[in-house]
Amino acid sequence: MRVFVTGATGFIGTELVKELIEAGHQVRGLTRSDSGAAQLKSAGAEVHRGDLEDLESLRSGATGMDAVVNLAFNHDFSKFAKNGADERQAIEALGSVLQPGKLLVVTSGTGLVSGGPGHVRMESDPASSSAAIPRQPEDATQAAAARGVHVAIVRLPQVHDTRKQGLVPMLTQMARDKGVSAYVGDGAQRWAAAPLKDVAHLYRLAVERTGPGVTVYHAVQEEGVALRDIAATLGKGLKVPVVSIPPEKAAEHFEWFAHFAALDMPASSDWTRKTLGWEPTGPGLIEDLEHMTY
Numbered sequence: 116m117r118v119f120v121t122g123a124t125g126f127i128g129t130e131l132v133k134e135l136i137e138a139g140h141q142v143r144g145l146t147r148s149d150s151g152a153a154q155l156k157s158a159g160a161e162v163h164r165g166d167l168e169d170l171e172s173l174r175s176g177a178t179g180m181d182a183v184v185n186l187a188f189n190h191d192f193s194k195f196a197k198n199g200a201d202e203r204q205a206i207e208a209l210g211s212v213l214q215p216g217k218l219l220v221v222t223s224g225t226g227l228v229s230g231g232p233g234h235v236r237m238e239s240d241p242a243s244s245s246a247a248i249p250r251q252p253e254d255a256t257q258a259a260a261a262r263g264v265h266v267a268i269v270r271l272p273q274v275h276d277t278r279k280q281g282l283v284p285m286l287t288q289m290a291r292d293k294g295v296s297a298y299v300g301d302g303a304q305r306w307a308a309a310p311l312k313d314v315a316h317l318y319r320l321a322v323e324r325t326g327p328g329v330t331v332y333h334a335v336q337e338e339g340v341a342l343r344d345i346a347a348t349l350g351k352g353l354k355v356p357v358v359s360i361p362p363e364k365a366a367e368h369f370e371w372f373a374h375f376a377a378l379d380m381p382a383s384s385d386w387t388r389k390t391l392g393w394e395p396t397g398p399g400l401i402e403d404l405e406h407m408t409y
C-alpha cells in the first residue's frame with residue numbers, strides 16, 4: 116500500500132515508518148526539517164515537506180494515497196488549545212482528499228475517552244474533550260467518514276521504551292527538580308500503557324485490515340499501571356524519596372500537570388486484540404522505567 120505518515124520523524128512515527136517499509140509498503144513521510152528529511156530518506160521513505168499549519172502541504176501529501184496515518188502533533192503545552200485546533204484542521208484536510216474506500220488512520224488517546232475515575236475505557240466508549248485536554252481528533256474524521264473514507268482511530272495510552280514513556284517524563288523531570296517523586300493521594304490512579312514496538316505493529320495491522328466505517332482500536336498492553344508504582348520506580352532510579360501529595364495540595368506541587376497527575380484512566384484492549392489478532396509482547400512500563408538511564 117502507499118501510505119502517507121505525518122509525524123513520521125517522531126517517537127512513534129519513526130518506529131511505524133520502519134515497520135511499514137519492512138512489511139513492503141511504500142511510505143511518504145511528512146517533515147518540517149532538513150534533519151527529518153535526511154532521517155526519512157535513510158529509512159527508505161519518500162520525503163514530503165510540510166507543516167500542520169500549511170493545509171495545502173497536507174492535502175498534496177495525502178492525494179492519491181491508499182492510507183494516511185496522522186501522528187503529527189505539536190506538544191508545546193503552553194499553546195495546547197491552538198495545537199488541538201490545528202490537529203483538527205489537519206485531519207479534516209488529510210481526509211478531504213482521500214477517495215471513498217481509502218483509509219484515514221487518526222491518533223487519539225485513552226485519556227480522550229469519556230468516563231470518570233474507576234471506569235475502564237472501552238473501544239465502544241465515545242470520545243470526550245475538556246478544557247484541560249482540548250483535542251478532538253476523533254470528531255475531526257466525521258466528514259471523511261460521511262464520504263465513504265474508511266476511518267481507523269487508534270487510541271494510545273502511555274507509549275514507552277527506555278527513552279520516553281508518554282506523560283511519565285513530566286513526572287521524572289518534576290521529581291528531579293523537586294527532589295521527591297510524588298503521586299496524588301493513595302496513588303491508585305491507573306494509566307494504561309503499551310511498548311513502542313507493539314504500538315507500531317498495531318498501526319500496521321490497522322492500515323492493512325481496517326474495513327468500511329469507523330473503527331476504534333485501543334493500543335493497550337497494560338490496562339492500568341498505578342501512579343504509586345510509577346512514582347516508586349522513578350524514586351528508586353533518581354534516588355529521591357517517594358511521597359504522597361494530598362489532593363488539595365496537588366495543584367501546588369504538580370502545577371500545570373496537576374490535572375494529569377490525578378487522572379485515573381485505565382483502558383481495555385480485549386476487542387482490539389481479537390479484531391486485529393494483536394498480541395503485544397514487549398516489556399511493561401515499570402520494566403522500561405527500571406532500565407532507563409537516570
Ligand SMILES: NC(=O)c1ccc[n+]([C@@H]2O[C@H](COP(=O)([O-])OP(=O)(O)OC[C@H]3O[C@@H](n4cnc5c(N)ncnc54)[C@H](OP(=O)(O)O)[C@@H]3O)[C@@H](O)[C@H]2O)c1
Pocket residue numbers: 121122123124125126127128145146147148151165166167168186187188189190222223224271272273274275280281282
Ligand atoms: N508518545 C505517547 O506516549 C503518546 C500517548 C498518547 C498520544 N500520543 C500522540 O501520538 C502522536 C505521536 O506522538 P509522538 O510521541 O510520536 O510525538 P513526537 O515524538 O513529539 O513527534 C511529533 C511529530 O510531529 C511532527 N510535528 C510537530 N509539529 C508539527 C507541525 N507543526 N507540522 C508538522 N509536523 C509536526 C514532528 O515532525 P517534524 O519535527 O519532523 O516536522 C514529529 O514527527 C501525537 O499525536 C501524540 O500526542 C502519544
